[in-house]
Amino acid sequence: MTDTSPGSPTSGHGFETHAYDVVVIGAGGAGLRAAVAAHDAGARVAIVCKSLLGKAHTVMAEGGIAAAMGNVYPDDNWQVHFRDTMRGGKMLNNWRMAQLHAQEAPKRVLELEEWGALFDRTTDGLISQRDFGGHRYARLAHVGDRTGLEMIRTLQQRVVELGIDVYMECTVTDLLRDGDQVSGAFAYWRESGRFLVFQTPTVVLATGGIGKSYQVTSNSWEYTGDGHALALRTGASLINMEFVQFHPTGMVWPPSVRGILVTESVCGDGGVLRNSEGKRFMFDNIPEFFRAETADNEEEADRWYDDKRNNRRPPELLPRDEVARAINSEIKAGRGSPHGGVFLDIASRRDAAFIRRRLPSMYHQFKELADVDITAEPMEVGPTCHYVMGGVEVDADTGASTVEGLYAAGEVAGGMHGSNRLGGNSLSDLLVFGRRAGLNAAYYAGRMGSARPAVSDQAVKAAAEHALAPFTDEGGENPYTIQKDLQDLMQRLVGIIRKKEELEESLTELQSLNRRAENLTVEGHRQYNPGWHLALDLPNMLRVSECIARAALVREESRGGHTRDDFPKPSEEWGTLNLVLTESGGEISIKEQPLPVMPGELRQLFEEK
Amino acid sequence: MDVTLKIRRYNPEVSEDVRWEEHTVSMQPTDKVLDALHKVKWEIDGSLTFRRSCAHGVCGSDAMRINGRNRLACKTLVKDVNPDQPVSIEPIKGLPVLKDLVVDMEPFFDAYRSMLPFLVTTGNEPTRERLQSQQDRDRFDDTTKCILCAACTTSCPVYWTDGQYFGPQAIVGAHRFIFDSRDEGTDQRLEILNDKEGVWRCRTTFNCTEACPRGIEVTKAIQEVKRALIFRR
Numbered sequence: 001m002t003d004t005s006p007g008s009p010t011s012g013h014g015f016e017t018h019a020y021d022v023v024v025i026g027a028g029g030a031g032l033r034a035a036v037a038a039h040d041a042g043a044r045v046a047i048v049c050k051s052l053l054g055k056a057h058t059v060m061a062e063g064g065i066a067a068a069m070g071n072v073y074p075d076d077n078w079q080v081h082f083r084d085t086m087r088g089g090k091m092l093n094n095w096r097m098a099q100l101h102a103q104e105a106p107k108r109v110l111e112l113e114e115w116g117a118l119f120d121r122t123t124d125g126l127i128s129q130r131d132f133g134g135h136r137y138a139r140l141a142h143v144g145d146r147t148g149l150e151m152i153r154t155l156q157q158r159v160v161e162l163g164i165d166v167y168m169e170c171t172v173t174d175l176l177r178d179g180d181q182v183s184g185a186f187a188y189w190r191e192s193g194r195f196l197v198f199q200t201p202t203v204v205l206a207t208g209g210i211g212k213s214y215q216v217t218s219n220s221w222e223y224t225g226d227g228h229a230l231a232l233r234t235g236a237s238l239i240n241m242e243f244v245q246f247h248p249t250g251m252v253w254p255p256s257v258r259g260i261l262v263t264e265s266v267c268g269d270g271g272v273l274r275n276s277e278g279k280r281f282m283f284d285n286i287p288e289f290f291r292a293e294t295a296d297n298e299e300e301a302d303r304w305y306d307d308k309r310n311n312r313r314p315p316e317l318l319p320r321d322e323v324a325r326a327i328n329s330e331i332k333a334g335r336g337s338p339h340g341g342v343f344l345d346i347a348s349r350r351d352a353a354f355i356r357r358r359l360p361s362m363y364h365q366f367k368e369l370a371d372v373d374i375t376a377e378p379m380e381v382g383p384t385c386h387y388v389m390g391g392v393e394v395d396a397d398t399g400a401s402t403v404e405g406l407y408a409a410g411e412v413a414g415g416m417h418g419s420n421r422l423g424g425n426s427l428s429d430l431l432v433f434g435r436r437a438g439l440n441a442a443y444y445a446g447r448m449g450s451a452r453p454a455v456s457d458q459a460v461k462a463a464a465e466h467a468l469a470p471f472t473d474e475g476g477e478n479p480y481t482i483q484k485d486l487q488d489l490m491q492r493l494v495g496i497i498r499k500k501e502e503l504e505e506s507l508t509e510l511q512s513l514n515r516r517a518e519n520l521t522v523e524g525h526r527q528y529n530p531g532w533h534l535a536l537d538l539p540n541m542l543r544v545s546e547c548i549a550r551a552a553l554v555r556e557e558s559r560g561g562h563t564r565d566d567f568p569k570p571s572e573e574w575g576t577l578n579l580v581l582t583e584s585g586g587e588i589s590i591k592e593q594p595l596p597v598m599p600g601e602l603r604q605l606f607e608e609k
Numbered sequence: 610m611d612v613t614l615k616i617r618r619y620n621p622e623v624s625e626d627v628r629w630e631e632h633t634v635s636m637q638p639t640d641k642v643l644d645a646l647h648k649v650k651w652e653i654d655g656s657l658t659f660r661r662s663c664a665h666g667v668c669g670s671d672a673m674r675i676n677g678r679n680r681l682a683c684k685t686l687v688k689d690v691n692p693d694q695p696v697s698i699e700p701i702k703g704l705p706v707l708k709d710l711v712v713d714m715e716p717f718f719d720a721y722r723s724m725l726p727f728l729v730t731t732g733n734e735p736t737r738e739r740l741q742s743q744q745d746r747d748r749f750d751d752t753t754k755c756i757l758c759a760a761c762t763t764s765c766p767v768y769w770t771d772g773q774y775f776g777p778q779a780i781v782g783a784h785r786f787i788f789d790s791r792d793e794g795t796d797q798r799l800e801i802l803n804d805k806e807g808v809w810r811c812r813t814t815f816n817c818t819e820a821c822p823r824g825i826e827v828t829k830a831i832q833e834v835k836r837a838l839i840f841r842r
Binding site for chain 2: 051059126160191221364365368369370479480525527531
């Protein structure tokens with residue numbers, strides 16, 4: 001999988017050099033799907049990833065892939081999925097992305113099946129689909145509660161079958177440009193610390209999210225916002241960075257499982273949320289927007305599990321932002337659980353055999369990791385940093401950023417999910433837009449022919465110096481300390497509920513962290529040195545954190561994954577605006593930009609009952 | 610509680626010698642061994658090197674030998690590893706050590722790739738999903754749980770001594786397709802596994818089953834492949 005042939009050509013800069021048509025950064029769902037698409041379009045493709053192949057964060061997705069296949073509810077179709085997605089995102093989504101996503105997701109699921117993915121089946125042998133928060137119909141194609149693992153394995157197998165080059169444990173630190181065009185990428189092998197250069201007219205960013213900037217997060221260590229920061233540094237713009245999704249039900253106790261998510265399927269299968277008084281508080285937290293389709297009493301909600309057609313959904317299955325906010329206010333009002341969460345109870349509502357059958361991985365995970373038996377006792381859960389809606393501003397159809405040759409797909413891209421993502425829409429997003437970005441990067445490279453943008457030795461040398469800087473400084477700080485301080489700051493001041501004074505304070509503190517990060521000291525040598533790796537990731541985390549805080553300060557309303565204590569309601573005016581962030585001369589600037597306008601025939605879907 | 614970790618260190622950039630290093634850290638009994646390693650790395654010695662990714666037992670990056678047994682550090686609680694005594698931590702066995710707890714996974718992936726780890730089909734692409742009954746799907750459910758952590762392969766005494774043997778994971782990977790009702794590559798895979806370095810090298814010691822952090826019945830899967838080979842004739 002890894003090509004380390006000693007005969008690789010090098011240039012004046014002397015580093016190992018490889019030439020490709022498309023270089024995909026990241027080997028999660030979006031990156032692998034992009035690479036397969038680019039390969040199928042005839043491009044020479046490389047995948048470059050920080051971890052071993054198959055370990056990316058996608059692996060942890062549990063619930064399923066949202067796709068209006070209609071296997072369980074024939075009434076389902078792309079229009080309903082589109083509407084659910086837009087409403088879940090509080091209408092701030094890029095409508096065209098939401099449309100393409102809803103239209104193409106079923107095809108992408110069938111393609112996975114064609115490549116051998118395992119799915120749970122209906123009695124007729126079709127791919128089974130399950131209920132999830134914010135989705136009107138049972139729509140998530142799944143395999144138990146390890147859908148992400150099966151998806152990544154299937155795509156990984158496809159990559160092996162097609163013989164695509166994979167550079168594992170290889171980190172990209174800089175993108176190279178020729179004028180305004182992408183011309184390459186600069187990277188180092190984690191194992192040896194040696195540098196390498198990719199000459200390529202296109203780069204697809206598929207680096208995932210930013211969660212490692214927060215203290216309580218479900219995200220893997222890779223989630224340091226590399227793609228977001230690379231895009232900014234290369235001249236591309238980011239949108240929607242103020243919107244960070246806090247998954248409502250991450251474990252808060254015991255510490256060994258803090259941050260582990262309890263999938264929404266628990267609620268889909270009968271689990272309910274209770275406060276310390278034993279009350280199902282979600283009934284008091286049904287927003288006007290979702291009132292018509294949400295049960296307002298326990299009797300109706302409990303009937304829904306068996307008769308979904310004639311009853312409305314339990315309020316525990318509202319979109320994630322609503323549930324997270326409600327949990328947060330229960331905790332703030334002093335009605336939380338002993339360790340600062342609320343109770344998620346399925347044990348008292350379903351028998352042990354049912355729970356073990358429907359939620360096998362959940363059951364085992366808690367039993368083994370925390371000695372908690374979810375069939376016997378309620379779980380203590382609370383909001384956990386899970387996903388960033390914001391990302392690289394891209395063209396909906398092609399995934400192209402504002403920089404020539406630079407593409408983005410998956411979590412690192414912005415727009416698809418508006419202000420809040422529905423569960424299950426991420427895996428489908430990876431497939432739909434991973435494919436589109438890969439295809440279009442391949443087409444772009446193909447159109448270019450042999451006239452390729454050049455990699456300058458000077459740019460390569462600058463990138464190498466930049467990467468080695470942490471070794472040259474002496475007497476500086478331990479990068480782990482700064483990372484810890486950053487996580488603490490983001491959790492405290494830019495978390496789920498925000499206010500002006502705290503956001504301003506966060507920007508001041510970020511400035512001082514930036515200053516401290518200029519003087520980092522790394523022990524040891526270049527071979528497999530985790531301290532050095534963190535020293536290179538840290539500026540990315542700081543940069544992305546600043547983007548979140550800045551955008552959060554400017555948007556004076558509450559919507560989806562952005563809640564302002566001082567502006568608690570959504571505003572009509574802000575509902576038509578994106579915030580766009582760009583970097584120039586090391587400074588971030590921010591501007592308002594009107595949302596793309598939805599055509600009339602799609603708008604109609606929101607007027608029908 | 611105070612826990613002492615006895616960690617096998619190796620850094621070829623400094624010295625070819627292996628040494629054991631002890632660090633004592635203060636932990637909760639329900640903390641994971643991975644938490645203890647992080648504490649050492651973040652607070653005591655930033656050069657300590659190990660792989661980890663999701664930290665929740667799903668990605669399979671942090672398999673290591675803890676008190677002589679292959680386990681995932683993120684799925685092993687401190688209270689369960691006899692923390693009154695120093696807890697020994699070393700890299701998984703049978704693969705070349707690169708640095709500290711990091712091994713070269715390439716031979717392991719080579720074996721994985723050699724088993725044709727993808728669905729082999731003939732004929733036209735279907736227009737919808739291929740039908741598969743829940744029963745047929747359940748037939749190979751166990752072996753699809755594999756997370757490629759290498760805990761099974763590197764617990765196998767045959768694998769330690771025989772550089773040619775594919776190892777348990779590759780056979781698990783093959784099993785996942787051999788028993789998939791949709792797959793048509795069974796003969797090819799069985800042929801590969803029938804090789805003298807193939808499935809017959811397994812001596813049924815059950816180390817692999819015991820090592821699997823996903824609870825896959827690895828030895829049983831290997832036996833099923835052996836049976837398939839015998840009854841094919």
